[in-house]
Amino acid sequence: MTNGNTAHEVLAVVFQVRRLDTPKPQLSVLLWERAMDPQRGAWALPGGSLRHDEDMTSSVRRQLAEKVDLREIAHLEQLAVFSDPHRVPGARTIATTFLGLVPSPATPELPPDTRWHPVSALPPMAFDHGPMVAHAHARLVAKLSYTNIGFALAPREFALSTLRDIYSAALGYQVDATNLQRVLARRGVITRTGTTAPAGRSGGRPAALYRFTDSLLRVTDEFAALRPPT
Incomplete structure (x- = not known):
């Protein structure tokens, strides 16, 4: 989609x-390494130009399916618009970002130039993609407080x-774990399956298994906020 000299991309x-x-599990983000200038060698978010015939x-x-062979995403939603006139070189390009979540322990096949990177240790990022990651992470943190979005990160x-x-x-x-279970169970977010995990090497009582009640996003407590321990 263009308007005069303005282009539009989705990331x-x-x-x-x-x-x-x-x-030490890590929240990681999917990035690909740029092979051409500008900013060759920097890491970028997957995406590209919006066609005139698609939403x-x-x-x-x-573009996720074509570029990174990532076809199974448990949750995808539009996040924000980045419209600084100078965010990329050349013609003005407006970017719309999306939040995508892949559950563990899925292992989607990726091309050689694409990798998962820990959010806490991002590599050199192209253009304004670093702030985009930070913004998306902040939205994920907020939604973990007041929605059931954890279903898109967890195993079945x-x-x-x-x-x-x-x-x-x-x-x-x-x-x-106990406080988390109490909060999520009270909101009807998770429920027991009635089964237990296989016994570990150390023996002991097998752990009860849970599942998320829904696999679609819903608000569970619009005023809730999970906070770090004091």
Whole structure:
């Protein structure tokens, strides 16, 4: 879509909690390395130009599928518009960002120039893509407080310890599993499956498994806010 000399692009900030089976799971973002100038070697968000015959959601889904072979996204929503006249060299280009979430432990196939990077340690970023990641992360943190958006980051079934690790990685601070279970169960966000996880090597009582009640986004408490421990 263009208006005079103005172009329009759509960019996806796709998050996944990675290394979930390690002591330090990480919220990571999907980036690809630019092979041409301007800013060759910098890392960028997947996306590209909006075609005249498609809406923005269709465009971002197409480009994710074409460029990074990422076809299974549990949640995708439009976030913000970045319209600084000088955000990229050349013709003015307005960018619309989308938030995408991939559940753990999915392992989508990626091309050689595309990788997951920890949000806490981003590589050199192209243009204004760094602030875009920061903005999307802030929106994810907010929505973890007042919606059920955790369904898009978690496995289909999970132990409370796994859910704790996912929320801790996404929020950026340690979460107590018991308090998290109490809050989410009271809001009807998660429910017991009636089954348990396989026993671990150390033995002990098998952990109860839970699932998210819904797999579509809904507001659970519009005034709620998860806060780091004091």
